[in-house]
Amino acid sequence: MRRTQGLGVRMLTVLRQVAAERVPHRWALGLGLRLLGVLIAVTGPIRVAAAEEAPRRWALVVGENQGLAGEERLRFAEADAQRMREVLQEVGTVPPERTVTLLGADAATLREALKGLQARLAVEASSRDWLLLYVSSHAGDGSLHLRGTELPMRELVDFLKGAPVGVGLLILDSCRSGLATRLKGLKPVAAPVTMEASDLEGRVVISASGADEYAQESDALQGSFFTHHLAAGLRGAADASRDGRVTLEEAYRYAYARTLESTLVSPGGVQRPTFRMDLRGRGELVLSEPNQARGRLTLDVKTPGRWLVVASASGALVAELEKGEGPTTLAVAPGAYRLLLRADEGYLERSVRVPLNGTVSVGGTPLEEAARLRLARKGGAGSSLLLAVGPSLTSGLVAGLSSIAGLDVRLVREGRLFSGVDTSSLGLGVRRGTGSGVAFQQTELELRLGAGPHWKHGAWTFSGALEAGALAVFQSRIPDEEARFGLEPLALVTGGVRLDVRSRLSMLLNASAGGVMAKRDSGTALVPRASASLMVGYAL
Numbered sequence: 001m002r003r004t005q006g007l008g009v010r011m012l013t014v015l016r017q018v019a020a021e022r023v024p025h026r027w028a029l030g031l032g033l034r035l036l037g038v039l040i041a042v043t044g045p046i047r048v049a050a051a052e053e054a055p056r057r058w059a060l061v062v063g064e065n066q067g068l069a070g071e072e073r074l075r076f077a078e079a080d081a082q083r084m085r086e087v088l089q090e091v092g093t094v095p096p097e098r099t100v101t102l103l104g105a106d107a108a109t110l111r112e113a114l115k116g117l118q119a120r121l122a123v124e125a126s127s128r129d130w131l132l133l134y135v136s137s138h139a140g141d142g143s144l145h146l147r148g149t150e151l152p153m154r155e156l157v158d159f160l161k162g163a164p165v166g167v168g169l170l171i172l173d174s175c176r177s178g179l180a181t182r183l184k185g186l187k188p189v190a191a192p193v194t195m196e197a198s199d200l201e202g203r204v205v206i207s208a209s210g211a212d213e214y215a216q217e218s219d220a221l222q223g224s225f226f227t228h229h230l231a232a233g234l235r236g237a238a239d240a241s242r243d244g245r246v247t248l249e250e251a252y253r254y255a256y257a258r259t260l261e262s263t264l265v266s267p268g269g270v271q272r273p274t275f276r277m278d279l280r281g282r283g284e285l286v287l288s289e290p291n292q293a294r295g296r297l298t299l300d301v302k303t304p305g306r307w308l309v310v311a312s313a314s315g316a317l318v319a320e321l322e323k324g325e326g327p328t329t330l331a332v333a334p335g336a337y338r339l340l341l342r343a344d345e346g347y348l349e350r351s352v353r354v355p356l357n358g359t360v361s362v363g364g365t366p367l368e369e370a371a372r373l374r375l376a377r378k379g380g381a382g383s384s385l386l387l388a389v390g391p392s393l394t395s396g397l398v399a400g401l402s403s404i405a406g407l408d409v410r411l412v413r414e415g416r417l418f419s420g421v422d423t424s425s426l427g428l429g430v431r432r433g434t435g436s437g438v439a440f441q442q443t444e445l446e447l448r449l450g451a452g453p454h455w456k457h458g459a460w461t462f463s464g465a466l467e468a469g470a471l472a473v474f475q476s477r478i479p480d481e482e483a484r485f486g487l488e489p490l491a492l493v494t495g496g497v498r499l500d501v502r503s504r505l506s507m508l509l510n511a512s513a514g515g516v517m518a519k520r521d522s523g524t525a526l527v528p529r530a531s532a533s534l535m536v537g538y539a540l
Contacts, residue, residue: 055128057094058165060117061085062102062110067138067145076217077136078103080173080227084134087231091246091288091331094132107149114159121164130167130285133160136227139174160203167285169248173208173227204285205276206252208259216263216271219416222317226273229258232319236290236330244291244329247284258322293331295354297339300327300363305341312336312351329359386412386498388508390535394431394444397473397518397527401442406431408533410510414454414461423454423463429531443474450494461498467491471516490516490529498537506537 063081065074085101088094102113121131133156138145143152153172160168208226221228230251232238238246238254256273263271290296299307302325309319309330318332334356341348354360392408410427417424429446448469455462468491475484492514500506511532518527 055130055166056098056125057088057092058098058117058121058125058129058131059085059088059092059094060100060102060113060131060133061088062105062113062133062135062137064102064105064137064144064146066104066147068148068150071138071145074136074138074217075219076223077138077173080136080223081134083223083231084136084171084227086333087234087288088132088134090333091234091236091290091293092132093289093292104147106147107144107151110144110146110151111155114155118159118163125164127164127166129165130169131160131163131165133168133170134173135171136173136224139172144174157205160205168203169287170203170205171208171230172206173224204248207274209271209273218262219422220317221320225262225271226255226259228320229262230255232321232330233258234288234290235293235319235332236296237319237321237323237328239290239329240324242326244289245286246288246290248287249284251287261322288331290329290331294357295332295334296329296359297332297337297352297354298327298329298359298361299323299339300361301341302326308338308340310338310340312338327361327363384414385540386410386414386506386537387540388412388506388535388537390508390533392429392431392531392533394429394531395529396433396442397516397529398435398442400435400440401433404431404433404442404444406444408510408535410508410535412537417451420453421451423465424451425449425465425467427467427469440478441476443476445472445474446470446490448490448492450492452494459500461500463496463498465494465496467494467512467514473518486519488516488518488524490514492529492531504539506539508535508537509533510535 061081061084063078065077067074081101081103085099089096089099100113100117102110105113121129125131135144135156139153142154143150144156156170156172160170208224217224218228233251233254234246236246238250240250240253252273252275256275259271259273297309301323304322304324306322307320308317309321309332310316311318313336318337319330321328321330332354334354336351336353339350339352339362350362352360352362388408388410390408391405393403393405396402396404406429408427408429410425412423412425414423416422427446427448427450429444429448431444431446432441434441446469448467450465450467452463452465454464468489471488471490473484473486473488478484492512494510494512496508496510498506498508509532511530513528513530515526516529517524
């Protein structure tokens with residue numbers, strides 16, 4: 001702009017010199033007039049462009065826990081919508097006045113919100129703006145399930161395509177929402193997505209799951225896997241370029257990889273987010289700018305590691321992230337936080353306070369060492385497989401054999417089965433003993449299944465379970481009698497404690513009490529049964 005102003009001043013000087021006949025050549029007058037015309041042509045558009053408003057960002061965020069009759073009520077859909085709204089306003093540069101939020105809505109309410117937003121966009125929006133629609137709810141058969149009503153996903157896609165904005169982005173965190181990416185008008189994109197797309201125009205649809213997959217919630221994350229990882233990515237975890245901005249490509253790559261990893265061993269099956277787009281132009285679509293946030297938290301540890309960021313006041317999990325190589329900066333609200341890094345001896349914890357309009361950095365030798373020795377639990381937050389082996393001692397079933405020793409092998413899975421039950425186990429025990437008084441040998445083979453809750457406290461894990469199974473009993477070397485065999489049902493109540501002692505290694509102490517329906521000469525009888533085992537575990 002300064003160069004064009006200087007050019008205009010020089011042209012006026014030339015014209016004055018010509019008028020005063022200081023420049024004798026007549027062609028100078030024509031040249032000056034032509035250059036002045038060029039100046040006007042150049043500066044005019046610059047003034048117009050400067051007067052244009054910057055691109056604006058709009059958002060419609062919807063969360064609904066209740067689906068159709070007979071569908072299990074979701075626990076975190078509305079909380080996920082609130083989480084996404086906070087992220088969009090804090091780091092996505094979407095102001096509150098251009099954010100529409102529906103927490104609890106049926107199809108008619110959502111249609112009214114779309115109608116109102118369409119009318120407002122027609123008056124206020126421009127082709128340089130972009131719009132984001134986010135929905136977390138039940139879905140199936142190509143429709144959203146909202147408080148006993150259905151809204152075809154086609155309506156959302158059509159609304160997005162018809163909105164008077166340059167870029168439109170639809171994010172669906174719903175079961176089988178991948179059907180929306182099969183609708184006509186958009187191109188399928190296989191993960192990982194790459195693009196050259198800011199002078200961009202077009203539409204993008206991202207679904208949390210495939211067309212035949214479940215979008216799953218996590219008690220540990222207090223939200224859905226996909227929305228949690230997408231929100232953490234937008235706060236800065238996905239900023240692979242370390243430039244303080246998160247692009248569409250970075251956000252999708254991060255959310256896809258973390259959601260896939262978190263659901264590998266989930267009871268609901270693997271969940272693969274899907275992506276379709278129709279974008280034109282070159283550059284990058286920036287979804288968030290964590291470097292512009294009011295508060296920033298830097299995990300200044302070079303080694304990769306899995307971190308938990310928890311708000312101290314509410315106890316809410318702000319982010320659970322797999323930090324890559326080098327420091328990572330997250331945009332968070334100013335306040336107090338607890339940071340937990342999985343270490344050899346459990347969790348290393350630090351408390352920090354993020355200042356208003358500032359950055360706090362957390363690092364140091366203990367955290368760096370913890371990152372190197374961290375326990376990498378595959379399968380996502382709150383889900384792990386453990387194989388344990390060790391000796392056991394069990395009460396006997398017959399006279400002359402008060403106890404019997406053996407070896408126990410257990411496979412334990414920590415991961416939610418249903419409400420209140422997040423641990424399941426498969427146990428196999430082999431025992432052998434010799435009777436006193438009347439000499440005989442007894443061999444037992446025990447198989448049992450169990451399920452129950454567990455509680456974590458640092459490196460310690462406490463669990464309880466109801467177990468049921470079968471006990472095969474072999475008696476041999478009985479004087480003047482043939483060998484005997486019996487197959488008997490059993491039921492037990494089990495309690496256990498586990499201590500993580502080294503990377504992937506732990507010690508387990510279990511105790512059980514219950515009964516066995518044992519055969520007797522006169523029929524069957526309920527025989528009390530108690531056992532204890534001390535085992536070494538290895539995280540798979």
